[in-house]
Amino acid sequence: MCCSECGCYDAFCDSCCPCVSYDAREAILCCAACLAVLAGAVLLAVLLAAYGFIRHAEVTVRDASLTRLALAVSPATAFAYNLSLTLTVRNKNWAMSVKNTKPLEAHYSFDGQSFERIRLAEEGFTQPPDDTQVYHLVSGDDGRYVALGNAGVAEFKAGNATGVFKVEVAVSGEVRYQAHYTKCKFEAKCPLVLQLAPPGTPAVVFQGVKCKPVTANKNC
Missing domain, CATH: 2.60.40 (Immunoglobulin-like)
Structure with missing residues (x-):
């Protein structure tokens, strides 16, 4: 599989893990970048839910x-x-x-x-x-x-x-x-x-x- 070496999710294969060989450090950096993107998306969603929508008293x-x-x-x-x-x-x-x-x-x-x-x-x-x-x-x-x-x-x-x-x-x-x-x-x-x-x-x-x-x- 495309991402078998670094263990990233398939959804991020194109941007993070092209079908080439990586050494261990590059694989870790690849997965860290994937996780950072996910964490940023979650944080953005939380901030939008907290401050983007007003609930009246x-x-x-x-x-x-x-x-x-x-x-x-x-x-x-x-x-x-x-x-x-x-x-x-x-x-x-x-x-x-x-x-x-x-x-x-x-x-x-x-x-x-x-x-x-x-x-x-x-x-x-x-x-x-x-x-x-x-x-x-x-x-x-x-x-x-x-x-x-x-x-x-x-x-x-x-x-x-x-x-x-x-x-x-x-x-x-x-x-x-x-x-x-x-x-x-x-x-x-x-x-x-x-x-x-x-x-x-x-x-x-x-x-x-x-x-x-x-x-x-x-x-x-």
Whole structure:
């Protein structure tokens, strides 16, 4: 066979082992060159897998509790509420860190109208590879203005009759992935169905919600 003397793989015969006689040193150098090519190809594949493909963060609401949600409509529409969440943000990249180029925030809304905004992490915060950040958010207000309109008021009344309210949490920011220069907008939406549980009533079991990522720019 063509490569019987140096023991290289047949696939490299043409470039490494032509059908001529070699002494032992030349045979070893030939095989070393073959192995170096293979190692380089493997290293390139690993680097491409690690830094060439972006995996966007995974956002999950692990726990949520609503102990007050009341609506006043005079002189203006306003919420009185107490809402607590346990929210996680996981960097799914096993090699790349993620740096915030804008603050990461959580926005609460009811019937499409925002009524709360909470900062999760500051601009410049860097999340390590394969890391999960856990945020415990507790917020409330005795009269937060909210522009619901007639349809929103009707939605609140329907929820108030059953004690079940639909609240959406949107997590948004802007990030840059390690070894990439493009700044990427980041957003995930978490639709929650919350059972009102005033203080002194039995705790309501909450089923965790995996948030839906909003489509990122084509370069991200």
